[in-house]
Amino acid sequence: MTRQLGSGKLVIATHNAGKLKEIAALLEPYGLECISAGALGLPEPAETGTTFVENALIKAQAAAEASGLPALADDSGISAAALDGKPGVYTADWAERQWFEGEPGRDWYMAMGKVEGMLAAQGPDVSRDAWFSCVLAIAWPDGDHLVYEGRCNGKLTWPPRGTMGFGYDPVFVPNGHDRTFAELEPDEKRAMSHRSDAFAKLTADQFGA
Template sequence: MTRRLGSGSLVIATHNAGKLKEISALLEPYGVKCISAGSLGLPEPAETGTTFVENALIKARAAAEASGMAALADDSGLSVDALEGRPGVYTADWAERQWFEGKPGRDWYMAMGKVEGMLQQLGPDTDRNAAFHCVLALAWPDGEHAIYEGKCPGSLTWPPRGKLGFGYDPVFVPTGRGQTFAEIDPEEKHAISHRADAFAKLVAKQFGS
């Protein structure tokens, strides 16, 4: 039987205030108080894994060991079938500007363009199926852990459409929809997203009857 969290405090392995707020809202109904790794002054570990599971576990275990509390981490990204699963764990890295591309930071339009350019090189009949993935890793200080994986299948379109999303959302059309993630109302998107799928599985195991 899966080890259960119960009510109490949980470290969220992030330094991102927006992500902390989102996860806190999801877990608040179950009596869980979320504390960010950033607010505890915990360092961010190097994400050296080659899969979403490995990177999520690296972050969760580091936060649990450093804080002495249960910790939750997520790792997510886009995989494109025709590109053998890329960008995958390097989803955000593809948006990083190189020294010759301007000021430091992330350029998501550039990242979307990289994916589209690679697909176009493969020819007009190339499979454009893709999926967003989210892995949630829950770790305890004694080393025990649990993994919950979520997925949202879809396909890629070009040019980008919509201004409501972020990252690769403007080119991703979820299966069964005609709009990109960046054209769908945010609440509707969150209900069908890869993160929602992963959290539903976590809640069912951790707080279900």
């Protein structure tokens, strides 16, 4: 039988207030009180995994051990078929500015351009198939854990279109649509996203929803 979260406190292994708000809203109907690792002053562990599952578990297990509470973490990114699944777990790293590129932070346009450049180098007939992945990991202080994986398939386009998304959203067109994630209303995107797919699996398993 799957271990159940029940009600009570759940640590969301993030220091991102926006991500906490999004996840807390998804879990609110199930009686969980979500608190972020940042609010608890927990350190961010090094994400040394080579898969989304490994990195999600690293974050969830570190938060559970440090807080003594069950913890939930996610790891997500985009993969291009023609690039052998890259950038994959390095999705955010590809947007990281180097020391010689100005102020620190993430430049998503640069990252999207890097993907496009690598695709264009393979010629006009290159496959533009791509997918967003999301892995949700729940960990308990005793070491027990569960993993849920979500995916959204689509194609990469260029140039970027739309202003409502973030990350690689302006160049990703989900299958069955002609608008990018960044051109879709937030509720439209949420209904088909990789994160929604993973959360649907989590809530079905944990709460029978």
